[in-house]
Amino acid sequence: MAKAREVPGLHAELPFSEAAAATVRVRVEELFDAQEGVLDTEDIERVHAMRVATRRLRAVLEIYRPCFDQDYYKPVLRDVKALADALGARRDPDVQLEALSELAAAMPRADLAGIDLLADEVHEEQAEGNELLGVALAESGRSDLHGRLLALVEEPV
Amino acid sequence: MKARKVKGLDPDGPLGDQLEKIVWVRTDELFAFMPRAADPDERTHLHDMRIAAKRLRYILEIAEESFGPYAATAYKRVKELQDLLGEIHDCDVTLPQVLDLAERARQEDVQLVRMRAGDAKDLQPRLASGGPNAQAYRGLAALATYHQARRELLFDRFVDFWESLQREGFRSRLEYAAAERPPSAEPSHDGNGVVEDLAVPSPSTP
Numbered sequence: 001m002a003k004a005r006e007v008p009g010l011h012a013e014l015p016f017s018e019a020a021a022a023t024v025r026v027r028v029e030e031l032f033d034a035q036e037g038v039l040d041t042e043d044i045e046r047v048h049a050m051r052v053a054t055r056r057l058r059a060v061l062e063i064y065r066p067c068f069d070q071d072y073y074k075p076v077l078r079d080v081k082a083l084a085d086a087l088g089a090r091r092d093p094d095v096q097l098e099a100l101s102e103l104a105a106a107m108p109r110a111d112l113a114g115i116d117l118l119a120d121e122v123h124e125e126q127a128e129g130n131e132l133l134g135v136a137l138a139e140s141g142r143s144d145l146h147g148r149l150l151a152l153v154e155e156p157v
Numbered sequence: 158m159k160a161r162k163v164k165g166l167d168p169d170g171p172l173g174d175q176l177e178k179i180v181w182v183r184t185d186e187l188f189a190f191m192p193r194a195a196d197p198d199e200r201t202h203l204h205d206m207r208i209a210a211k212r213l214r215y216i217l218e219i220a221e222e223s224f225g226p227y228a229a230t231a232y233k234r235v236k237e238l239q240d241l242l243g244e245i246h247d248c249d250v251t252l253p254q255v256l257d258l259a260e261r262a263r264q265e266d267v268q269l270v271r272m273r274a275g276d277a278k279d280l281q282p283r284l285a286s287g288g289p290n291a292q293a294y295r296g297l298a299a300l301a302t303y304h305q306a307r308r309e310l311l312f313d314r315f316v317d318f319w320e321s322l323q324r325e326g327f328r329s330r331l332e333y334a335a336a337e338r339p340p341s342a343e344p345s346h347d348g349n350g351v352v353e354d355l356a357v358p359s360p361s362t363p
Contacts, residue, residue, distance in 0.1 A: 004218060010172065010219075010222060010223070011172070011222070011223065012171060012172055012173030012174075012222075012223035012224075012338045012339065013171045013172070013173065013338075014171065014172045015168070015169050015170065015171065015172070016166065016167060016168050016169070016170055016171070016172050016175040017168040017169065019172040020168075023219065055211075055215075056215070056218075059212070059215035059216075059218075059219075060215075060219065062160065062212075063176075063179060063215070063216055063219060065166075066166045066167075066168055067168045095247075096247075096251065099247075103300070103303070107296070107299060110292075110295055110296070111295055111296035111299045111300075112296060113292035113293045113295075113296050114259075114292075114293040114294065114295060114296020114297035114298070114299065114300060115296050115300065116293075116296075117258060117262065117290070117293045117296070117297065118254070118255060118258055118297070118300065121254075121258060
């Protein structure tokens with residue numbers, strides 16, 4: 001898992017709301033920089049990186065909640081959660097397929113038919129997850145989630 | 158699982174103090190799952206504990222720089238805990254999936270064997286072998302056994318790990334670290350280092 005980008009200027013005495021703005025800006029850029037190529041099922045690390053970035057962003061939004069205008073905050077958090085769910089719907093089968101592939105390499109040939117049967121099902125889940133993710137990414141672009149997240153830190157309480 | 162609300166957070170207050178309040182609540186939240194989560198059948202409880210560990214981990218990731226030195230160790234411990242609980246959760250998700258698939262595969266074969274019997278008065282046992290999923294049963298049974306046994310092994314590790322956290326004094330050390338603030342980075346009067354706190358006597362002071 002990629003290490004979180006450092007947030008410059010954070011220190012214990014910094015006002016909570018200033019820390020919120022600085023941290024959310026970094027986490028938002030981290031998320032949208034990770035967006036490229038996530039629908040490629042051949043490269044599962046991309047979706048993993050974006051999912052981790054979404055989790056980090058969601059965590060900081062929840063931690064700094066009192067620093068934001070709640071009218072802006074609630075719909076933005078809801079949309080970040082929706083994106084995180086869609087990333088999970090794609091990532092969970094990715095992880096399971098990777099684990100099944102490792103198991104297949106370690107188990108006797110006679111057991112492979114069972115593993116293949118399960119893998120076929122998980123491949124279907126992966127395709128469904130990828131479709132969901134495609135829809136969620138399109139929706140985040142249409143609703144300008146990136147812009148709304150940045151606007152959130154420009155609208156202090 | 159909904160996170161407990163943290164009261165008294167002040168947007169204008171210092172970051173370190175606000176993070177300390179959050180860490181107290183999130184630590185309480187995590188510890189509240191024990192000892193119930195030490196029951197291997199309490200799957201939902203264990204899953205919720207994993208989420209509580211994740212919440213504490215993320216706050217520590219942010220707070221590490223604002224707290225005393227043990228916060229960095231606490232972050233590593235919570236990450237280890239979360240990873241371990243995550244592996245157990247994966248087994249809890251995969252095992253029923255494998256058992257369900259095995260049952261569906263068997264039902265498919267039952268239907269086929271029934272069709273093979275046609276209008277016969279009774280079923281010939283030989284018709285029951287060599288169904289389309291016959292090869293898959295063995296692998297699915299092995300997968301189910303693997304996930305169940307791995308779950309038991311990982312659960313034992315979780316109980317041991319929790320005990321090691323207790324032995325290490327994890328909670329009290331984290332709470333102490335959360336109340337500590339790192340030395341100010343403010344330059345000293347001569348510009349060569351941090352300002353020394355002259356009010357605190359050194360151990361060699363008579």
